[in-house]
Amino acid sequence: MRLSKMFLPTLKESPATAEVVSHKLMLRAGMIRKLAAGVYSLLPMGVRSLRKVEAIVRSEMNRAEAEEVSMPVVIPSELWKESGRWDLYGKELLRLKDRHGREFCLGPTHEEVITDMVRGELRSYKQLPVNLYQIQTKFRDEVRPRFGLMRGREFVMKDAYSFHATDECAEREYEVMRRAYMNIFERCGLEFCVVEADSGSIGGSFSHEFMVLADTGEDAVASCTKCDYAANTERAELRSVESFKTSDDKKIVEVSTPGVKTIDEVSEFLKADPKSFIKTLIYEADDNVVVVLLSGYSDVNELKLKRILDVDTLELASDATIEEVTGAPVGFAGPVGLKDKEVKIYADWSVRDIPSAITGANKKDTHIENVSPERDFKAEYVDLRIAVEGDLCPRCEGGRFEIRRGIEVGHIFKLGTKYSEAMGAVFLNENGKERPMIMCCYGIGIGRTAAAAIEQNHDEAGIMWPRPLAPFDCHIIPVNMKDEGCVGAAEALYNSLKEEGLDVLLDDRKDRAGVKFNDADLIGIPVRVTIGPKTLKEGSLELKLRKETDARLIPKDKAVEEVMAALNGL
RNA sequence: CGGGGCGUAGCGCAGCCUGGUAGCGCGCCUGCUUUGGGAGCAGGAUGUCGGAGGUUCGAAUCCUCUCGCCCCGACCA
Secondary structure: OEHHHOOOOOOOOOOOOOOOHHHHHHHHOOOEEEEEOOEEEEOHHHHHHHHHHHHHHHHHHHHOOOEEOOOOOEEEHHHHHHHOHHHHOHHHOOEEEOOOOOEEEEOOOOHHHHHHHHEOOEOEHHHOOEEEEEEEEEEOOOOOOEOHHHEOOEEEEEEEEEEEOOHHHHHHHHHHHHHHHHHHHHHOOOOEEEEEEOOHHHOOOEEEEEEEEOOOOOEEEEEEOOOOOEEEOOOOOOOOOOOOOOOOOOOOEEEEOOOOOOHHHHHHHHOOOHHHEEEEEEEEEOOEEEEEEEEOOOOEOHHHHHHHHOOOOEEEOOHHHHHHHHOOOOOOOOOOOHHHOOOEEEEEHHHHHOOOEEEEOOOOOEEEEEEOHHHHOOOEEEOOEOOOOOOEOOOOOOOEEEEEEEEEEEEEEEEEOHHHHHHOOEEEOOOOOEEEOEEEEEEEEHHHHHHHHHHHOEEOOEEOOOHHHOOOOEEEEEOOOOOHHHHHHHHHHHHHHHHOOOOEEEOOOOOOHHHHHHHHHHHOOOEEEEEOHHHHHOOEEEEEEOOOOOOEEEEHHHHHHHHHHHHHOO
């Protein structure tokens, strides 16, 4: 491609609204432009780079013998009503009506459509398994889209769905896909890790996320320093505490704490360590009220709580409910004495580790000291906290958690029969018995992967594309467009490299060298060849890798081989 | 949804408090010079000041409503 003819509007300054590096650089490098919140157009440079991601994804999916299909973006509401998600999915599902008033939605994910596609067609265990995928635009009306392609409302996703006759078969395919995903992200040149994850509203029995490690990541990953356990912190299990720490038998005493409510305030007021507090939270779960206890320094993991309670909705109780349950204003709740009120108390394991605790007294302006969990209240002990740095690993002896930030670029789920049962996707097994198909699904954010690659590969001057994702392989810069030798050599190299099958960018604009160099650094093509009159006189050109600071001279008549060699070394 | 902020030229911003005929830098166009890390000089074009209503002799500026965008939180495959 000739840069003089390319639609490549680069920017010197970052638009004010961009916050993260990948977003800023994608805007500056002329890859994307915003149309509305979370909705972007891809410019030629953006398309090129996303196509590279798609090509890698497609080739690995095909190699794993999944088959490509293409499903509609506009989906009739009936399918979503069948699965039950029309009512459960919430506002993220963009709903619309056609001219007849029939309801549709824009597909945020395609379990319903694919299930509808195979049911009726696949009737026998002999026709299973199948694995179908597509690369397609999705729409999710996110509450807060941000960071450009990282979290858009409209985005390109590769989604795959497999159908099986048996659990074993489903799990085998899950493993095949896990490997395919590892190949994909390795081929993209990304530093990533695979973690256990929560399956969220998509449902299912287990799932793994593929996380590109980057400080700007929206997810936190806990990984063991000793064994290979790694999980999203919203999922990470913690080591259980089986026995109570013995208390020293002091009697409970009330202390007056006028107007002092939060753990910080009370610990300051009583000159007590926050670790000796039991934090009491009151939740409304579906239609019930539950009380949750944690050690004073930890935070509740609402996903774990939701799973334990097996409820759809969970939120902190209103002030009125808290007063009703505890008999005291907000800020003085505690577990002691609550047993009369028919509320279920769940305590995190960490509470067992506090022999003599301070809690609210369920009485205005009052706390109590010397509370002994075993002696003074009954609770069900479960894993409820969010994992933090230094927590003990649940899987090995002596390992501890390390917490890092990650960008979720891929997610695979074993769904089980959630959709096949709801939608009647059944087959006949060897015994002629009707059974729901076992399903798995597998997703990759294409644009997000490209964005994550930039987060991981950039410097002050711009993008440093990993070769496999780069919009072009080689960038040729004739330094002076009025120098015939210079232009001639550039044209010749441009043509030869194209003949080698490379994607080549020739900066044939009549601009000064500085402009070209700065744009080159910004758009980040991995190999750059500079052709200037000075070195040309000696029969050489300059070859520079974007990731290295220094250029080296190469003989003009060996230029093609040198460029190929440099690319192969990347 | 709660809290905060911003909408003025393609981009980045000033002007608003204290009302008086819209400005700066970059970019863009023309010409000459320049040509190895975002050139210099000269000339030039570009605005429903997000929108609607109001106050006023007069509104980018004050008031009301509204739309859009961004950040933090809540929420979320």
